[in-house]
Amino acid sequence: xxxxxxxxxxxxxxxxxxxxxxxxxxxxxxxxxxxxxxxxxxxxxxxxxxxxxxxxxxxxxxxxxxxxxxxxxxxxxxxxxxxxxxxxxxxxxxxxxxxxxxxxxxxxxxxxxxxxxxxxxxxxxxxxxxxxxxxxxxxxxxxxxxxxxxxxxxxxxxxxxxxxxxxxxxxxxxxxxxxxxxxxxxxxxxxxxxxxxxxxxxxxxxxxxxxxxxx
Numbered sequence: 001x002x003x004x005x006x007x008x009x010x011x012x013x014x015x016x017x018x019x020x021x022x023x024x025x026x027x028x029x030x031x032x033x034x035x036x037x038x039x040x041x042x043x044x045x046x047x048x049x050x051x052x053x054x055x056x057x058x059x060x061x062x063x064x065x066x067x068x069x070x071x072x073x074x075x076x077x078x079x080x081x082x083x084x085x086x087x088x089x090x091x092x093x094x095x096x097x098x099x100x101x102x103x104x105x106x107x108x109x110x111x112x113x114x115x116x117x118x119x120x121x122x123x124x125x126x127x128x129x130x131x132x133x134x135x136x137x138x139x140x141x142x143x144x145x146x147x148x149x150x151x152x153x154x155x156x157x158x159x160x161x162x163x164x165x166x167x168x169x170x171x172x173x174x175x176x177x178x179x180x181x182x183x184x185x186x187x188x189x190x191x192x193x194x195x196x197x198x199x200x201x202x203x204x205x206x207x208x209x210x211x212x213x214x215x
Contacts (some may be wrong), residue, residue, distance in 0.1 A: 045100025048176035052078040052095050055177070055211060058203040062196050064091050091193075093200055094180040103175060107149040112141060114178055115152035115171045122167060122182070126158050133159040146202045149173040153198075155190060166190045170197045174211075179204055 052071075057080045059066050064082035071078055075096070082091040102110050123134045139154035149172050156167040168190060170181045181197040 047076060047097040047100050048103060050097055050176045050211070052076060052097070052177070055095055055204075056207040057093070058200065058207060061091060061200045061203070064089075064196070089183060089185055089189075089193075091181065091183045091197070091200065093204065094182070095177050096180075098173065098176055098178060107173065108141060111150050111152050111171060111173055114173075115154070115169070118171055118180055119154060119156070119169060122156055122169060126156065126167070130160055131158045132161065133157075144172070144198060144202060147172055147174070147205050149175075151198065151201060153194070155194075157187070158184075168194050168197055170194075170201060172201055174205055174208065 055078070057066055057069065061082050063086075064084050067081045067083045069078060069080050078095045080093040080095070082093075083089070098110070102114075105113070119136060123136075126134050135157045137155040137157055139152070141150045141152050144151045151170055151172040154169045156169065158165045158167060164187060165184045166187045167182060167184045172179055179201055181200050183193050183197060185193045
């Protein structure tokens, strides 16, 4: 668990992801196992080629029903959105291709490296929306049945002037895509929602098994 008195992007410190992040932008040399210098690898490698629109979306996640999807202009990103009939909580599943060269990394390094980047984006967004404090908590890498890559999980405890929220973050790779699952909930509901996000990643893997690794 990471404790920071006040979390700002420039004060972020990696915890369990330190080793993975240390080489997340380069690929190991196939003969020596060492990581090459930037001069030895291309600076621009195309992302993995996949039709994001062809990936199937689970119609329901527990009591959350599929409400629709969105794409980010100028980015190869597809966001699947789920809502609950009893409150305004949303679950988002975000699909995006593996960056160029990341398919040569070990599964642990690829997932941990991408988790670190996504955590940074989420913290910056919370601070832009008025969070007074953001604390990363309970970060881990776990093996999950039905998913060949590990799942990175974590929580972002956010304190605002009038409320507190916990953003749950889970990320894995279903090559050739990463899948990011997020939800912001009251802390009392964090455990149940965390399991729901894990179920969502497993559902994506089951529904799209024929697409994994281009099969």
